[in-house]
Amino acid sequence: MKFAGTETYVADDDLALAVNAAITLERPLLVKGEPGTGKTELARQVAESLNLPIIEWHIKSTTRAQQGLYEYDAVSRLRDSQLGDERVHDIANYIKRGKLWDAFAATEKVVLLIDEIDKADIEFPNDLLQELDRMEFHVYETGETVRAATRPIVIITSNNEKELPDAFLRRCFFHYIRFPDAETMKRIVEVHFPGIKERLLTAALTQFYEIREMNGLKKRPSTSEVLDWLKLLLAEDLTPEDLRRDAKSALPKLHGALLKNEQDVQLFERLAFMARRGG
Structure with a gap:
């Protein structure tokens, strides 16, 4: 057994x-x-x-x-x-x-x-x-x-x-x-979304791990939340280019699947404000 x-x-x-x-x-x-x-x-x-x-x-x-x-x-x-x-x-x-x-x-x-x-x-x-x-x-x-x-x-x-x-x-x-590393996470994603395009998966997971490692985040997004996020990205047929964040808004696309409280949303908004001032 x-x-x-x-x-x-x-x-x-x-x-x-x-x-x-x-x-x-x-x-x-x-x-x-x-x-x-x-x-x-x-x-x-x-x-x-x-x-x-x-x-x-x-x-x-x-x-x-x-x-x-x-x-x-x-x-x-x-x-x-x-x-x-x-x-x-x-x-x-x-x-x-x-x-x-x-x-x-x-x-x-x-x-x-x-x-x-x-x-x-x-x-x-x-x-x-x-x-x-x-x-x-x-x-x-x-x-x-x-x-x-x-x-x-x-x-x-x-x-x-x-x-x-x-x-x-x-x-x-x-x-x-332990929280899965990027390679293990790719295997997990492949189980749930077989055939997902490599470029989209790489871009999404890169952004996801950047968010998790951000200082000051109150609740880091989990495995189940990244799967929900990817499901939405696929449903909206977004491309890797669509995921790029600009200075106007540091928030990721469809951020409601990843960020679950107002403090974390405000953290991204402050980062965008500081980036605009620095620009």
């Missing part, structure tokens, strides 16, 4: 090695990197490559660890007892399975994605330590213990918005997805 990328996902050697190491060690793979570098998509592509089902648990700021195991709906049980419903005599009718329970109960190996774990409360990772380590948990309402029939491949993503506890990190295999 080896992952080496797919036809639609370019994985470098380091990333493939990290995925396969986590599978061999049977430890969760913790993937960090800039937003838009393909962390969430990695789990889906691992599932596709290994021909496995995937269970996705997308974390929000209000998500609690218990929700990944199960939830007991006491309110519904109380209502049913008042209505004389026969279901009330079996408490299992009011236990709602969480994503971890689904993964543990699967009869075949699955990929379990825990997406953006850093969005939740700081105690969230610690609350899952034992369950992810032992691959089991206890249901207090019914007295049963849920054990993983087949250990899932667990992939956890983080945008580095907050530090994760050391005890949690010790139980994971870690990989940081």
Whole structure:
């Protein structure tokens, strides 16, 4: 069971090695990197490559660890007892399975994605330590213990918005997805836009990396954003010459795909103003 990328996902050697190491060690793979570098998509592509089902648990700021195991709906049980419903005599009718329970109960190996774990409360990772380590948990309402029939491949993503506890990190295999260099980015673009003209691609990526390296930029554009930008360039049938910026406006063509806040737009406008004054 080896992952080496797919036809639609370019994985470098380091990333493939990290995925396969986590599978061999049977430890969760913790993937960090800039937003838009393909962390969430990695789990889906691992599932596709290994021909496995995937269970996705997308974390929000209000998500609690218990929700990944199960939830007991006491309110519904109380209502049913008042209505004389026969279901009330079996408490299992009011236990709602969480994503971890689904993964543990699967009869075949699955990929379990825990997406953006850093969005939740700081105690969230610690609350899952034992369950992810032992691959089991206890249901207090019914007295049963849920054990993983087949250990899932667990992939956890983080945008580095907050530090994760050391005890949690010790139980994971870690990989940081570095931002692709120009050559890797060309391979990624070729997957999404096969046959794109070399001159247009070179001109667009040159401008894209110049923008990313600009001092003072609040949010650097990501891989997903350059793909959106290229899609627009192709839709508008622009040429490399159309991408050239003049002194009147330092903003790139269709800049809304790359620049996502007013501070960065104003930065380019100030550069254009200074260039005109210097001229």
